Amino acid sequence: MESGINQKSRTESADRVSQLMPALVDDLKRLARIPSIASPGFPPEPLFEAHDVVADQLRAAGVTDVGSLTIEGKTAPVVVAEVPAPPGRPTVLLYTHYDVVPAGDEALWDTPPFEPVERDGALYGRGVADSKANVMAVIGALRAYDGRPPVGVKVVIEGQEEVGSPFDVYPPSAPELFRADAMVVADVGSVRPGVPTLTVALRGSAQVDVEIRTMAGDKHSGQYGGAAPDARTALLRLLASLHDDAGDVAVPGLRRTEWTGTTYSDEEFRELAEIEPEVPMMGTGGLGERIWSGPAITVVAFDAPTTSAPINAVAGHARATLNLRVHPQQRAAEAQAALVEHLRRQRPFGIVPEVVPGEAGDGYAASLDGPAFDAATSALGAAWEGTTEIMAGGGSIPLVMALHEAVPTAEMLLFGATDSYANIHAPNERVLLDEFHRATLALTLFLAEYAQRWEGAR
Structure with missing residues (x-):
């Protein structure tokens, strides 16, 4: 040539x-x-x-x-x-x-x-x-x-x-x-x-909504807390299953490969992301595979009262929206299905979550x-x-x-x-x-x- x-x-x-x-x-x-x-x-x-x-x-x-x-x-x-x-x-x-x-x-x-x-x-x-x-x-x-x-x-x-x-x-x-x-x-x-x-x-992208219902409505935390099933606590426990202790995604079936091209240094990335000095970054392995050739799961919405207006109640309902970033060569629908399956298999405090897949793009x-x-x-x-x-x-x-x-x-x-x-x-x-x-x-x-x-x- x-x-x-x-x-x-x-x-x-x-x-x-x-x-x-x-x-x-x-x-x-x-x-x-x-x-x-x-x-x-x-x-x-x-x-x-x-x-x-x-x-x-x-x-x-x-x-x-x-x-x-x-x-x-x-x-x-x-x-x-x-x-x-x-x-x-x-x-x-x-x-x-x-x-x-x-x-x-x-x-x-x-x-x-x-x-x-x-x-x-x-x-x-x-x-x-x-x-x-x-x-x-x-x-x-x-x-x-x-x-x-x-x-x-x-x-x-x-x-x-x-x-x-x-x-x-x-x-x-x-x-x-x-x-x-x-x-x-x-x-x-x-x-x-x-x-x-x-x-x-x-990377591709997919959305997943996850919802937990435990009671017909919220109940006073003083009267019912300790035995009434708190939907928000159950949802938090469910979401915690998405990552391991190092911060790597722990959902089976999501593709991750080594990144061999250029990438940021850790110092550059910390500066770009404006990470606080004493806070460690999430995950293990090369930075490129964490942000480009591997999956990422982020909680992009979570229904809860704000800390400026707390309510002393055990929640009967909780919902979150997840954003999944997908390896460039994995079909987004396949990765989304793996995340949905993982969530549906979880039983936080014995509670069955409702999981609904949203949009997905390769x-x-x-x-x-x-x-x-x-x-x-x-x-x-x-x-x-x-x-x-x-x-x-x-x-x-x-x-x-x-x-x-x-x-x-x-x-x-x-x-x-x-x-x-x-x-x-x-x-x-x-x-x-x-x-x-x-x-x-x-x-x-x-x-x-x-x-x-x-x-x-x-």
């Missing part, structure tokens, strides 16, 4: 992207000023404004076929664009999103969230990292080729990714719209600044031996001037699974401009301008590298 593009072509691409960066940063600031929040209760007008700005910027980049896709149940339209492939060349689908999460308590921000501020090599503002820098990286790569890249390109930029978009399940219903040989989901980034990183796996594991993977590894390494590292994502991106279902033959790649310290969904979100620059260059180089490697593989 041929290698990728030569050093001269890489240098020319790097020079071109460097020339474009001042305008791309200005355009990123313009886009970040738009409060394109898709959450319920926020005005829809900024979503349409952001949509129009993205569409106009694609046209300005030289893309002539730019349109909108409106999906039933979806407020914000999806920006769709296409550049036909040159003869004998593959097509790449580029996906990201222009909507953002709410700013939250603005008092926690150092600067107003929708007035992007450049400071110490970073741009601060809501949505600059998640995922408007990636929007501009896609547009920047197309600008670098004056709208005529060396491969075919389909652009899909949506506006409701942050709120459980109807688009998450749409692709299988219209596979031709998404037909491509490779897909780049630009909604992730580097494990740490300065380290080129390709995300190759995502994870994803990419192929590591195709021309697109090789091209991305090469392009990222060249852009960051280092060795490309492989990581996974502990959370699900439902659209990735939907795109894979729609076009199962396409190679799926996840990389982008953000990094683990970007504070996405938190106050003082930021994107490092150097990371933005390198991500734009990586995407530019990838399109050329993929064209070469595609031909070499034929």
Whole structure:
């Protein structure tokens, strides 16, 4: 197989992207000023404004076929664009999103969230990292080729990714719209600044509700406590069966394998998770397998009075909701069934729990031996001037699974401009301008590298 593009072509691409960066940063600031929040209760007008700005910027980049896709149940339209492939060349689908999460308590921000501020090599503002820098990286790569890249390109930029978009399940219903040989989901980034990183796996997710009923109603703890079966105590005992003393998941049938790619150091993870200094982390074994290639079970809801309003009563009813994160290569329904079976077999104080499975979504594991993977590894390494590292994502991106279902033959790649310290969904979100620059260059180089490697593989 041929290698990728030569050093001269890489240098020319790097020079071109460097020339474009001042305008791309200005355009990123313009886009970040738009409060394109898709959450319920926020005005829809900024979503349409952001949509129009993205569409106009694609046209300005030289893309002539730019349109909108409106999906039933979806407020914000999806920006769709296409550049036909040159003869004998593959097509790449580029996906990201222009909507953002709410700013939250603005008092926690150092600067107003929708007035992007450049400071110490970073741009601060809501949505600059998640995922408007990636929007501009896609547009920047197309600008670098004056709208005529060396491969075919389909652009899909949506506006409701942050709120459980109807688009998450749409692709299988219209596979031709998404037909491509490779897909780049630009909604992730580097494990740490300065380290080129390709995300190759995502854990699946499943919900389970568990409920215990012991009496017709709550009873006074002084009169009945000690013999009356307390539903909350029974539920706590049931939930305690999910982990062993070290904090590892103790449910049979849940897949866990060693993680051999890059991961955080324990110190980095403690900092990112803001773990209190004297508190140990949960589980044993490698950190990567605990957060990426192994299961996790979290109690995400528990019905009980708050400590600010306690009630001296033995509870007759208790309920909790569990979130199960699943190995990328285990079917979520299979893992969910294992958790349900484990819970149903428990008898806390002899009480039979009621267990109800909820939604389940599979994870994803990419192929590591195709021309697109090789091209991305090469392009990222060249852009960051280092060795490309492989990581996974502990959370699900439902659209990735939907795109894979729609076009199962396409190679799926996840990389982008953000990094683990970007504070996405938190106050003082930021994107490092150097990371933005390198991500734009990586995407530019990838399109050329993929064209070469595609031909070499034929």
